Amino acid sequence: MLNWSKKMLSKYQITILFLLFSFYCNSQEKNDTSKKYLQYFNLTREIPYLHLNKTNFIVGEELWLQAYVLNQNTKKLHQDTANLYCNIYNEKGEYKQTKLLYIKDGVAANSIKIDSTFTENTYYIKASTNWMRNFIEDEAFLQKFNIIGNKNNTKKTIISDSNYDLQLLPEGGHLVESTNAVLGIILKNKQNEGVKIKSGTILDDKNNIVRKFTTNQFGLGKIKFHYKPNTIYNVKVSTFDDEEITKLVSPAKKNGITLNVENTDSTFIKLKIQTNNETLKNNIGQKYYVYIHNTVSISKSSFTLKKNTNTYNFFLPTKETPKGINTITILTEDNKPVLERLVFNYDESLFSTISIKSTTKLNDSISIQLNRNNNDVQYLSASILPEETKSYDFENNILTKFLLKPYVKGTIEKGSYYFTNINQKKLTDLDLLLLNQGWSKYNWHNIFNNTPDIKFKFEKGITIKGAINSSVKDSTNIMLFSPEENLIINTPIIKNKFSFENIYLRAFSNISFSIQQKNNFLKPKVYTTFYPKLNKQNINTTITQKHFYQNKKLDLNLDSFIGERVILDEVTLESKPKKKNTPTRLFASRTSYKNTDKSYLRRRGIISFLTSKGFRIVGSFPNQVIYNNRGVSNLRGNKGAATEVTLDDMPIVTQDQNNLNLISNMILDDFEEIIISKNDGGQIYLYSNKERKASTKNLFQETTTSLGFAKEKTYYKPNYLSTNNSIFKNYGAIFWKPNIVINKENYSFKTPHLNQKTIRLYIEGITNKGAIIYEERVLTIN
Template sequence: MKNYYVFLLVAVISSTFSVYGQQEKTIENEYAAYFTLPREGLYLHLNKTSYFAGEEIWFKGYAYDQKNQLISKATTNINVGIYDAEGNQIKKALFKAKDGYAKGNFAVDSTFTAGTYYIKAGTNWMKNFKEDNAFIQKIEIITQEKSNQKDDTNKEHFDFQFLPEGGYMVTDAICNVGFKILNKEGKGVKVSGIVYDQNNEEAAAFESNGLGMGKFQFHPKRGKTYTAKIKIDNETEITKALPTPKAEGITLMLQNYAKDKIVIDFSTNQETLDRNQNKKYKVLIHQNGKLKMAAFQFNGTEKAVSLQKSQLFKGINTITVFDENKNPLLERLFFNEYGVKKANINVTKINTEQDSILFAINELNLNKNANISISVLPETTKSYNPQHNILSNFYLKPHVKGYVENAPYYFYNMDNRKRYELDILLLTQGWSRYDWKDIFGEKPNGLNRFENGMTVSGRVNRPKSGVDRVFLHATKNHPAGFVDLNEKQEFTIDNFFLEEGEEIRFSYMNNKGLFKKPGMYVRFKVTNAKDRISTTIIDDMPDSKARTADFTVPDNFFYEDSEQLDAVVVVKNTKEVYKDPILVNAKVTDFGEQEYNRFINITDFIQYNGYQVSEQLGKVVISTRRQPIATPVIYFDNARISDFSILYNLSTFNIERVVIDKSGVGEGVNAGFGGVIKIYTRKTPLYKRGDGSELYTGTKASFAFTAPKKYYSPNYTSYQNTVFRKYGAISWIPELTLDKAAPANFKIFDTKTKSITLFIEGISENGDLISEKKTIQVR
């Protein structure tokens, strides 16, 4: 009879170890130290995984704090690349994440030929760790040309493995034996089998699930050997010897079927007890640096411990058993569903408006706002085959080694059957991804920092002296302002976001208050190392050399010479009058030669327009003349400023436009009684000669941030043919906020498709993961 060991384990297991400052290097402290640095994960939700030449690869990126299980806001720089079938990088771009989310796209242009490619996303911070946590997804490009990849026509091959639970079997000790079988494409196939001893007597029988995995209980006897006869698809038969049991040791069997607890059954044999009387074992249950611990001893050949799931960690937990010498003996992964909240997405068709369909969507279970993305495809689509959804990517992938076939399957509409199959998967995965040799060895050092923007540095060479600051002209993501120089006329700007093709411009101000062009160099620092995907990772993925679709793209599938058009701008012959979009009573003054000759400095112009201006020792004070005396709200290149010293001796030569509204109507309560003044620096030359470049030094970064584009639907000639129904795209909604208080609306183009499927991924405010597949009949 099993000896149930509950009270002592639970009493000790309630304490966690998180300090690594003690001299004694305990298992707990070594483990906590290895996970001191936070680990971030990335998931890219793609609009689909098979593309035609001429389409776009659209994606939404989610950054995740693995330890705290929350959206990660630490990194803003997301590097995304496209790689060929051998793992060579062919494209790379830098995308900006805001509040843990990023979005972007790649054009499927002439760079691509028919075949297999990979999209990979990573951060600089991930380089600190031996365990590569980058996101990788296989994609297929379909063109009218034939794929240059060869089909492997070798004879069918099967890889069958026996995987004892915990790591090994022990003679005369009961255990579970997991098994899995893979075909030459790395996919599981259904099998059944019988285990015989050397006397051809039946010892056990087993049968797999549809993914080629299963388990059976086994009690190996001393002096016997065992072989299994395995039938594959009721046709092929192979034989496979079971692993040789150890003469001494312990085994574990996990029961993870109850909703509120798990039970771990430990077994050993009499020889082990006789040689190791009073031997103590330590059990660690851990996840991403969090751990709980207990110790136990055998007082018979069997021991059972029961643990409440509420005391463990949400998601994948790892059980590791150590001996008294800190040697890891057994390891087992299991999924703890306690605390995992399942989303309940409701989507309703509201109306059809001309060529669009309007939907309402809300979340009914999490009671928290959420950020989601939606791919809308025909119901019959074959173009969406992600290796992970957001749940399997963040709950499963960080803990297991290698590729998991059809990982999303276990997390879509999880029921008892899927919980059982997920447990078999984790049993057959063996030991976790984190190697204890690494954990006991050198710890991650964090030399690769969290990247937030790029670093811009420079030095003014002309004039050689007398310049203590330069003027940074406004960019798309940064307001204009002065940058201080050190004694060597050098500067450094951190966290700068410059987009592709955008120029960063600098001027200096001479003693007359005029902007002049400095002679200077500018450097940009941002991670841009060319990399590749290792062949080990590629070979681990099934069908890595698969052919593309078994059909021909019709010649008229896309409209001839169709392409996305830029917005057409109609230029009038008459000068357009600027109108402030907010201020109701604004007076707008565009500065030309007449205004420049009339007002030397911008403060002269402000004073002329009814304000009291005082300038002393570099400081500027501006207030109203009427009672009560108040200070105006001032914007400088659309950035609100509280320190007006930037206006000291600022020549109107450098000003292009000033907007003044003394009432401040439109600005709201922020304006107070002082009104609003908006000042815009010059972007065009005051005098009609040259292009204004004599006022500044400008340069572009060779590798900068890619600005996200607005989604546009591919220009298919027909939405009724088979190719569209299998491989076409209907819509992509990368950014949608689900408000717990009210449904959100979104609109898609009406392709007259009878039924559509929505692939929804996202994260709630408190870290709950959302992944749902919704099929809706729209007509």
């Protein structure tokens, strides 16, 4: 049975629950605080996360990654994100390079070659979008990775006067005399890792032991004690290496209110607000507002200080409180925040799981089958490393990045612990973590005064802006042509300028421009600029710890770890066999016409030729349309069935587009082969004559894109000379599998085992409903 406060009537308790629930459902109320809050978070926010295959690399390897972008408002994969910048910086934060990823349905995969230009020991990879620059809070993904074996490779050792850093954080933000205080505690070592204490005590100014306490394995704990007026307290801890650390507790306020949270009941989250008699002397009738918010919704209740009432209890129903992280803030009537606390409302729907049904060894590889445990679509990526790996050390995983980091300011150690095999102890430890994080990262001054403006646009592709170096009539079309991207588009020229916006182009693609004028194409002289411009600003990687560092050499000999490319003393060049023209879609009944045929009339126009083969061309340049006269629809009196035309494997005439004008003025000599099928509407495949391609230079101006999306590679194994030594087992990689989509019962893939008896499998991802997936398994190879 819940321990309801004796100072509160049952009717008032019910009213509080109803107000919290009804306000949550109708969060667009007219209260200025709620209105400001909702305005501040009105614009959609992106949260990117990169799943890297590992964090320690050797020159010659590849950094493989899969990007996931979350919509903070919907808590699902962001369906509108397109441009994601993955920037590399050195240890000082100096810009090195950029990979621009094309995000489709919230996901993208790519890689970065760790080549000889990676000469330093430490680098950072950052993932962000242009749109994210509109917000004060930085949600960019940032992860450090190391290059092992570089010259003068060092490991950082921290030097300081003490081996430990003891931190004390009052719950809610401050303590008040004559109230039951809760003091958060965290002990960290030189490596900024939490350390369990051997024993702990809090002492008053007469050196009396007030309370004994301990911490969990991460050095997190809390101390409950009654704060007596005009008393000074000290916290003393002993470590397992017998070092004693003492720290003064910040003096309590003479008057005010405090906030304590109990989050151990699955039905309610209890808020206990206390004050003292000193406060009540002059503040009877003082009103406070209690807000529960999570950037998407905000709920409100209130209380008023009453005579002889020092404790005010609130109970939040977990079923009606938003799942995941919530922030509890208490504000005065003039909107001054005085207390704040983060809480996590656990719900199974936040997570999803997969199971591994079987692993079968097949010669030099094994087959892994992943089974989903519900009907949600799962988007996953998998890193397979040696079982003894020391190369999977991330500041955040997908769980902490999406569930915790958008709300907390500090670091989260071993984040996967809290959400793997969840039980009451882990939820208690998570609450300790949030208690010691202090206030949320969202500053109330910004919420009230700095509603985000759209200064940086939402990028959805590449934009090419250009100018024509000649006088061209307005509304004349300029065409952009890229066989590599299956791209044919046009746009009007206005005052000798044009713009192609939000198009998909990969880096270093070949593109051509031509002006469509009267009955022909003309080669323009254009000057182009590609957008967006890359942000090459450096970043701040300053270590915030109050410690000093010295460098210690790592003794690793990697000279014979990854083999060099073989360079032959003598190479005999042989001409490559000519690639056969192979239509992608063609029926059995087809005819081929080659420029080597005696009957091939090289000077004949292509339109005349196609007409002689039973096709009808209707209209005049540039609006000609082609039909198959002999198609079945012609028997019904129509013009003929629609015909598909493909030029060098790029569709130029389909049901959705008509660019027949690209070939209207060409002759047969412009093609080395023409393949025709008369089935249905007919298919025409045209293959350019490479020897005559120079003749089209007077029609097109060609260039190479200076900016574009990175091309995705297929995973390849580095040339490891040995997979049995300790260097490989600690720092090597076995396999990387991105782009896993489980939309049926299961998904299978093969991975090499590289003669390992056991392998470690890391799987991260998210479902179409926003449930997070994180699995770490050790598989024994039978």
